[in-house]
Amino acid sequence: MRDVIEAALKAADVEHDEPRPGAFLAKLPGRHKLATMTWLIVGERVLHIEAFFCRQPDENHAEFYRWLLAKNGAMYGVHFSVDPVGDVYLVGRLPLTAITEDEIDRVLGCVLTYSDESFDRALEIGFASSIRREWEWRKKRGESLANLQAFARFADPDRS
Numbered sequence: 001m002r003d004v005i006e007a008a009l010k011a012a013d014v015e016h017d018e019p020r021p022g023a024f025l026a027k028l029p030g031r032h033k034l035a036t037m038t039w040l041i042v043g044e045r046v047l048h049i050e051a052f053f054c055r056q057p058d059e060n061h062a063e064f065y066r067w068l069l070a071k072n073g074a075m076y077g078v079h080f081s082v083d084p085v086g087d088v089y090l091v092g093r094l095p096l097t098a099i100t101e102d103e104i105d106r107v108l109g110c111v112l113t114y115s116d117e118s119f120d121r122a123l124e125i126g127f128a129s130s131i132r133r134e135w136e137w138r139k140k141r142g143e144s145l146a147n148l149q150a151f152a153r154f155a156d157p158d159r160s
Contacts, residue, residue, distance in 0.1 A: 001042050001096055008104035028108060030116035032150065036090075038111050040104070047099050049078055049092040051111050054119070056086030057126025064126040075114060077107040088122070090114055120150045131155050 002022055009016045009026060016026040022042035027035050028051075038051040057064040068080040068088065078092035090111050094103065123131065131148065135155040138145055145152075152159060 005040055008101040012105055028112040032116050033119040036115040046093040051090040053088040053090055054122055058130055060125050077110045
């Protein structure tokens with residue numbers, strides 16, 4: 001199984017390490033979320049997939065978690081999950097009998113798509129006040145606003 005995963009990661013040109021036998025940490029580069037670090041861990045019967053998405057929201061908890069749960073119904077291979085403190089992960093388990101290079105490529109594509117395409121909206125729901133404060137702080141100091149531009153529609157008071 002290790003060889004199948006290694007071959008799939010290499011074929012997809014995904015940066016990765018194998019910190020211990022059968023446990024791969026892959027770096028999936030995105031556009032909205034700069035990188036999604038994803039574990040692929042071979043177990044006795046399943047391949048465990050886990051990727052950190054974001055920390056627990058600062059605000060709008062019910063709306064934030066409801067939005068994630070609604071997304072789960074249309075997802076393949078992984079789903080959103082929370083840890084005991086409310087931090088959000090993408091997690092999944094696939095039977096080892098289903099693991100092929102194509103399936104590894106498919107599930108990594110899903111992780112990247114779900115993480116990258118959901119990231120801005122998740123931050124808008126759960127961290128809007130913090131983003132507004134960061135916008136104002138950077139603006140006052142003359143700092144770059146480049147990586148906050150995705151949030152300009154609600155964070156930039158000049159757009160109101």
